[in-house]
Amino acid sequence: MFADFYQYDFLRYTFLTGLMIGIIAPLLGTFIVVRRLSLIADALSHVTLAGIAFGLMVEKLFAIVFSPLYAGMIFSVFGSVLIEKLRSVYKAYQEIAIPIILSGGVGLSVIFIAIADGFNNDLFNYLFGSVSAVSQSDFFMILTISIFVILVVALFYKELFTLSFDEEHATISGIHSKRIHLLFIVLTALVIAASIRIVGVLLVSALMTLPVAAAMRLAKGFKQMMGLSILFGELAVISGLISGYYLNIPPGGTIVLVSIIILLISIVIKQLKFPKKVREAK
């Protein structure tokens, strides 16, 4: 495999892209999970699907070269802004924004697919990920997004953490909570669009939440949870890509299954520790 890695550009791009999303997806995922916004990733991934379908439709009908990934990113960011708008309209029922955007995304996807009279294998790759789908331009786009996301999270870490822990306190202390939240949700949209090529639309939210769910069981403190989440995310992505390459299966499925195995192991480890604590308490 290492020989192929040096020989084939696409393989190199895929693995390097995988390593990048193994960092940025759990990185944003830590904030998503602790803020109880896990389903937002699902809603945005389905909006991204609508963008991808739109891009493929334009390509097929008008023979215009319009990267579906860029279209997906634009739709995803637009969807994230719309979610925020809906959350501010339905303050007491903020979660209602998620099914609205999710179903809207699926609805649009179906319409675009129907107008284009169906697509070939390419759409399947977008749904479940692929080890051979990352082009050079995709790679550089995802690299740019990754650097941007890591930089913004580093710069706004203390504000994002404060907002995640206690939104009311953040607002009282003078932090621009709404602007920071909007920034966060747009970053989430970008990460989802960037991850689609490897993990696929239907499984991208798993890469953002499952490593975090596992890390949460074991970590002491938020930063440690973030570090463990990235470690588990990388483990899942690397195993997914290697097995995908050798077994010729979409990597998304394996990435999710490995993440679930890590999660189960973390639960067992916690369970083994917990009875001891109960005995001590008694």
Added chain:
Amino acid sequence: MKEPIVSMKNVSYAYEEKTVLDHIHFELPQGSFMGLVGPNGGGKTTLIKLLLGLLKPDEGSIELFGKPIGKFKERNKIGFVSQKANTFNRGFPATVFEVVSTGLTAKVGYFKFFSRKHKAKVLEAINQVGMLEYAYENIGNLSGGQQQRVFIARALVNDPELLILDEPTVGVDYENVRRFYELLHQLHEVKNITLLLITHDTGTMTEHATDIVCLNKTLHFHGKPEDYTSLTEEDLSNFYGHPVNVVAHNH
């Protein structure tokens, strides 16, 4: 009389049709320890939200440290411990140090990182509430009384001149309530922090506060604790809006 650091003039506020504050005049003198009491729905928390700028009054004006609230920018002068301190997400994986450091976020400012000086400040605040040995424990693993101390440390980390506490002793056992009041007493006497405490625990509060304010839509009483404890059952019944029987007890 000392300069008031909070001044509300003719303030009214209504949630849609329901008026909760009706033309309130209220002053909090610097250096006082004021207890704010009243029935549920009497407007105590609304009054605090107005002071913190979370709500805007329908009528009247509010001044903080001599400035109209709209022009008051030194928010770090005010520390706040909310009711939510008792109901926060206990599964949130944050250490005591991380939680207390959030108190400094706004003060440090955007695009800046915590320095060694800031970290020392966080540890100092944790030490001040007697929680230093738990600094790197997850907050969810602590008892209710300990968590409450952590939230006070978060409010203290900015060296506030005014500390507002909204029913912080709900669900806390007697021993921790006693320690809590000891801490408040120390902050008031030694650090000279002005305190505004909302509570239903009038018995313990009257032992420590310098001023008591009774609020039930309008201001019913503003005076010294000894005047408050000498109120008759009839006075208290009028104030609470239902019959009140005073029962003396020693916990």
